[in-house]
Amino acid sequence: MNFIENVNNSFHLIKQNKIRSFLTMLGIIIGIASVIMIISVGNGAQSLIFNQIKSQGSNLMAIFPGSTDKEGPPASVMGIVITTLKYDDVKALYDQSRIPEITAYTGYVRGSETAVWQGNKTDTTFIGVSSYLPTVEDTDTQIGNFFTEEEEKSMQKVAVLGSDTWKNLFGDQNPVGELVKIGKQSFRVIGVMRERGTSGFSNQDNQIYIPITVGQKLMLGINHLSYARLKVSDENKLDLVREEVKQILRDRHDILPGQPDDFDVRTQKESLDVLLQITNALKFFLAAIAGLALVVGGIGIMNIMLVSVQERIREIGLRKAVGAKNRQIMIQFLIETIVLTSIAGIVGILFGVLVSFLVAVVANALGYKWEFSISFFSIFLGVFVSSVIGLIFGLIPARRASKLDPIDALRYE
Amino acid sequence: MSNAIIKIENLKKQYENEEVVTPVLFGLDFVIKKGEFVAIMGPSGSGKSTLMHILGFLDKLSTGKYLFEDVDVSGLDDEQLAEMRGHKIGFVFQSFNLLPRTSVLENVMLPLVYTKLSQAERVEKAKKAIEAVGLTHRINNLSNQLSGGEKQRVAIARALVNDPSVIFADEPTGNLDSKSGLQIMKILQELNLKQGHTIILVTHEKYTAEHAERIIKMRDGLIESDEAVKNRLIAERVGELK
Numbered sequence: 001m002n003f004i005e006n007v008n009n010s011f012h013l014i015k016q017n018k019i020r021s022f023l024t025m026l027g028i029i030i031g032i033a034s035v036i037m038i039i040s041v042g043n044g045a046q047s048l049i050f051n052q053i054k055s056q057g058s059n060l061m062a063i064f065p066g067s068t069d070k071e072g073p074p075a076s077v078m079g080i081v082i083t084t085l086k087y088d089d090v091k092a093l094y095d096q097s098r099i100p101e102i103t104a105y106t107g108y109v110r111g112s113e114t115a116v117w118q119g120n121k122t123d124t125t126f127i128g129v130s131s132y133l134p135t136v137e138d139t140d141t142q143i144g145n146f147f148t149e150e151e152e153k154s155m156q157k158v159a160v161l162g163s164d165t166w167k168n169l170f171g172d173q174n175p176v177g178e179l180v181k182i183g184k185q186s187f188r189v190i191g192v193m194r195e196r197g198t199s200g201f202s203n204q205d206n207q208i209y210i211p212i213t214v215g216q217k218l219m220l221g222i223n224h225l226s227y228a229r230l231k232v233s234d235e236n237k238l239d240l241v242r243e244e245v246k247q248i249l250r251d252r253h254d255i256l257p258g259q260p261d262d263f264d265v266r267t268q269k270e271s272l273d274v275l276l277q278i279t280n281a282l283k284f285f286l287a288a289i290a291g292l293a294l295v296v297g298g299i300g301i302m303n304i305m306l307v308s309v310q311e312r313i314r315e316i317g318l319r320k321a322v323g324a325k326n327r328q329i330m331i332q333f334l335i336e337t338i339v340l341t342s343i344a345g346i347v348g349i350l351f352g353v354l355v356s357f358l359v360a361v362v363a364n365a366l367g368y369k370w371e372f373s374i375s376f377f378s379i380f381l382g383v384f385v386s387s388v389i390g391l392i393f394g395l396i397p398a399r400r401a402s403k404l405d406p407i408d409a410l411r412y413e
Numbered sequence: 414m415s416n417a418i419i420k421i422e423n424l425k426k427q428y429e430n431e432e433v434v435t436p437v438l439f440g441l442d443f444v445i446k447k448g449e450f451v452a453i454m455g456p457s458g459s460g461k462s463t464l465m466h467i468l469g470f471l472d473k474l475s476t477g478k479y480l481f482e483d484v485d486v487s488g489l490d491d492e493q494l495a496e497m498r499g500h501k502i503g504f505v506f507q508s509f510n511l512l513p514r515t516s517v518l519e520n521v522m523l524p525l526v527y528t529k530l531s532q533a534e535r536v537e538k539a540k541k542a543i544e545a546v547g548l549t550h551r552i553n554n555l556s557n558q559l560s561g562g563e564k565q566r567v568a569i570a571r572a573l574v575n576d577p578s579v580i581f582a583d584e585p586t587g588n589l590d591s592k593s594g595l596q597i598m599k600i601l602q603e604l605n606l607k608q609g610h611t612i613i614l615v616t617h618e619k620y621t622a623e624h625a626e627r628i629i630k631m632r633d634g635l636i637e638s639d640e641a642v643k644n645r646l647i648a649e650r651v652g653e654l655k
Contacts, residue, residue, distance in 0.1 A: 005526065016514055318510045321471060322524035322571070323499020325492055406471050410506065 025344035027297025032348025034290035042283035128215020144191030317409025337394025345386025455631035503572025562593030
């Protein structure tokens with residue numbers, strides 16, 4: 001019996017026992033589908049985050065309050081509030097005489113509030129930033145203007161709306177000059193940002209930008225920053241600039257030599273690397289758990305194949321009586337298992353791809369720029385793993401079948 | 414080359430199980446010639462099945478000599494035994510042993526699956542064997558759609574398909590009603606008389622055994638008698654009388 005005949009024979013048997021075959025394959029189907037799905041959805045989520053961050057340019061530098069070890073994320077990202085970083089620190093860094101490479105800066109403070117205009121309400125995030133934000137984040141207004149340094153300094157209650165916030169409150173009407181209530185304060189709208197999409201998991205279009213001074217004093221009652229960003233003119237001088245920034249901040253914070261920094265300066269690339277590490281760890285951890293399902297599925301297949309050998313003892317005896325060699329019986333059962341797991345693998349791949357695709361469609365419908373990608377690696381992994389599972393877990397049943405004594409097998413009741 | 418197809422000399426068989434040795438065959442000698450129809454008869458426990466298994470290459474002898482077509486086959490290993498079964502022997506079993514839910518054609522083709530013949534050659538040979546047992550009209554039926562007699566005829570076709578030197582029939586009528594049983598005996602006799610097949614029939618029934626031309630009677634692992642049948646029953650004639 002050659003390979004193709006064995007495969008045909010296996011299909012014949014699978015057709016004869018449709019329900020049993022399906023249930024047997026289910027474990028592998030779910031396992032493979034999960035692995036594919038997790039890798040695809042993981043890649044989609046990663047690309048979503050990274051594309052947004054990258055779109056803001058690679059010559060950005062971020063300053064986080066609190067010291068952190070290099071490998072981990074900044075403490076402030078972990079939800080710890082540290083109040084040591086002030087807006088004056090950031091303004092001092094912009095002192096052209098000391099670091100001419102810094103072309104723009106902004107601090108960030110933020111809070112959630114309901115914005116109201118003439119009875120229209122929308123839940124939104126207000127962000128206190130400096131007048132340089134459009135330069136730092138490489139964006140612009142589509143209607144009106146961003147606020148100026150003067151407006152920021154004199155604590156004008158002016159607001160620039162994100163494009164979604166604008167539509168939620170005003171429809172298509174020009175909002176410039178209108179008064180919008182954010183929480184208890186009234187702001188005069190002076191502009192609308194162009195559409196920006198999502199960054200990480202926050203929708204940048206459903207935000208309202210206000211002068212940082214107003215955000216700190218009137219809205220939040222604080223005088224520290226969540227974090228700050230600097231734009232550096234020359235990407236190659238990032239390391240140099242970082243050292244300068246560190247020195248200035250240490251001086252301003254009266255940190256003695258030998259004491260650790262109470263802040264953390266990171267370039268965009270470093271932030272990306274940390275993020276990549278975290279998300280990769282998460283992705284592979286999840287994929288490993290899904291991989292466990294494959295092992296369980298493999299054991300299920302082995303179990304059924306052992307039952308199948310037991311049920312077909314007389315058939316095995318007959319095959320031997322008409323001239324089948326032990327090796328041929330072994331190959332027959334091995335191929336049967338591999339065909340079973342390979343079909344399961346293919347169904348699993350299709351299923352996994354389908355679900356990944358649906359996730360991408362839903363994510364895009366929700367406004368995230370989600371890239372649907374199925375890596376060749378995960379397909380290869382699916383096919384390879386399912387065949388290897390067939391080979392490994394098929395071995396014991398196949399060996400048992402091949403070792404049967406033909407006389408005993410023929411007499412088996 | 415002599416016309417002896419099977420020749421055994423002082424053939425002995427014992428089963429060894431841990432420390433217990435159970436002798437089953439105590440030294441048998443006989444010759445079966447090409448074209449003979451021999452019945453091996455005896456009560457259960459007489460060793461007739463063990464003898465058939467050894468002659469049919471399903472089991473190995475312990476001591477003695479077994480010449481098959483003048484070649485000493487006493488010391489063959491598992492692989493060689495399988496080779497002999499596949500090319501030289503056809504088996505018909507009491508309980509048919511057809512593959513379930515599989516067509517007549519595929520059942521008959523089963524022994525050829527383990528040969529190097531092409532698919533077309535296999536189908537051709539199987540069709541010929543099916544024709545020989547008169548089941549051409551059932552060729553695409555599944556095995557579970559057949560009557561007992563038809564199942565055994567498929568089994569005979571399967572035994573014929575590889576052009577064996579010897580056909581072993583182990584209680585072929587044991588699971589059949591007397592009419593179907595006669596039909597099977599008729600086919601076996603035709604294969605022997607008209608086509609010259611060598612047939613070894615294993616049975617405990619005297620009536621069935623008398624369809625052969627020679628009966629080897631066994632008792633307690635020894636040959637009790639070995640003689641020609643005086644009034645051989647011809648299945649066709651007996652069938653007509655009924």
